[in-house]
Amino acid sequence: MPRTPDPVEDGLDTSQPPHPVFYVEQALLGALLLEPQRLGSVTGIAPDSFSAAAHAALFAAIRSLPAPDPAEHAKNTIWLNQVLAAARDQARGLTASYLHSLIQVCPWPRHAPAYARMVEAEHSRRRLGAAAQRVMQTAGDTSLPQRVAATLAEADALAAVVDDIAARFPAHSGSLPRTHAPSLAVPHDEEAVDEERLLLATATAYPGSVDQMRWLTPGDFTHPLHAGLWQCLTTLTRRGTPVDPIAVLWEAQQHGLLNPGTEPRELLDLLAVPAGSPEHWGERILQRSVLATAHHIGRRIEACTDDPATTPYQLVVGSRRALADLSAVRTRWQHATSPAPTKRPARTRATAAPRAGPPTTAPPAARISR
The missing domain is CATH 1.10.860.10 (DNAb Helicase; Chain A)
Incomplete structure (x- = not known):
């Protein structure tokens, strides 16, 4: 019976039990180590898509080396040794036994594209959660001279992440987000x-x-x-x-x-x-409202990303709903802080010089001779 790789024994020490995606990453790497030619069918992910640094290093090494001849690869471990040597530059704890264990635990190498899609989905969740945390941190950073502008810039970056996830995982018919949104915290100030x-x-x-x-x-x-x-x-x-x-x-x-x-x-x-x-x-009060709203939408999105049952589609829908609330108060802030438009004087038509023409005076009456 194949041995399930142990994160601690294999130099992948974790402070908490691994999440399911950890084992998905192992299955994907095992498929690519066993059949390197399948790398061409793996799209949408990069080394930073992996949750474990050692896995990221292995994937980067696999991508950097030319795939071996399948027949030769089945006879020897030359290519695997090259992968291990390249990956150790970034993850010194990797061992040859860990690579062989990855191969053993991969159920079906032909499922590599499906595993990659799972890794991509989980990476999207982490990206979105990190972007939400940056919004909350910026909104609460009293040392920033332009805190509202900086917070809104982070909100724009978060919206860009949402758009990227939406492009990677197109909309489909499915259930709406069901994660309970945290209540709006209004601290006494x-x-x-x-x-x-x-x-x-x-x-x-x-x-x-x-x-x-x-x-x-x-x-x-x-x-x-x-x-x-x-x-x-x-x-x-x-x-x-x-x-x-x-x-x-x-x-x-x-x-x-x-x-x-x-x-x-x-x-x-x-x-x-x-x-x-x-x-x-009024501007002071509205400024606080903008920052409080930004912090709250960050908490809402973070709550969605913390729920492992939330799909990428639900993450996109829930995030866009939260960002819509920030967009409303942002519009009011821009209206409040924008300089009043200067009124241009009404344009008057210049009186055109009269054109030359026939005289307007009537000719003198002709004398009637008797």
């Missing part, structure tokens, strides 16, 4: 709460700016009461109702915001200290 209060007070004092800030929505706020008060302010301004703290208080009551934990006096105090401009505080 005193700075965010203070900025939301300043926006509400300043917008109440200068309501003329509110109607121009349609790029800010209640969903951008971290505190539910503040989101409701912003809705009250936008309702009042679009209705053309005079805006002041009393009007906002009354509107808040109509919206059901005055629960037992919210005293009217506290709400009036909240609206009584304006500072700066509404646009400044």
Whole structure:
């Protein structure tokens, strides 16, 4: 009975039990070591597609060496020794016994293209997960001077990975993603709460700016009461109702915001200290919303990649749904931060010089001679 290669015994030490793709990689490499001529039917993968460094080194060595004559290859191990020597440059722990074990555990060498497709699918999962992690890390990196721009650039890179996976695994009829999406985490942030209060007070004092800030929505706020008060302010301004703290208080009551934990006096105090401009505080709030959304879509996509039952098709569908949410808030951010278009003066038609023509004065009346 053929021996199943052991990762530890064969110099492939792993801190955790290997995933199924590890054994798929072994079967693929075994097929190529036994019948090197099958390399031509293996497409869509490269050395970095493998989960184990030793496997990547073996595949690179197999690709770099010309395939031996099948008849000669069946008689001796010359080509296998060449592969081992080339692979050891990158993976010194490889042994001849491991290569022979790979050959023994390969069920059917003719299934090499199917094994390669499995390796490609798992590599796509890892690529997508890594791209999602980069988005989350960038969104949370407070040392970046242009954190929003850097985060959106990583989101574009993630979208490019999704498009590449979609091209490799075309759409087909199948089940939609079933991985439970993580809930949106809204950590308590005193700075965010203070900025939301300043926006509400300043917008109440200068309501003329509110109607121009349609790029800010209640969903951008971290505190539910503040989101409701912003809705009250936008309702009042679009209705053309005079805006002041009393009007906002009354509107808040109509919206059901005055629960037992919210005293009217506290709400009036909240609206009584304006500072700066509404646009400044609004952009600060929207910036946090962009970063929070980017971090959340990264978590959603990562959750899909962590589910081994998720197919490449489901990864693409789930990722594009998540990216659509980021696209919506991104559009609002671009609208908020883009300079206002300069209005060109209306073009007036120049009065053309009159063309030369017959005189317009009537000729003098002819004298009637008697």
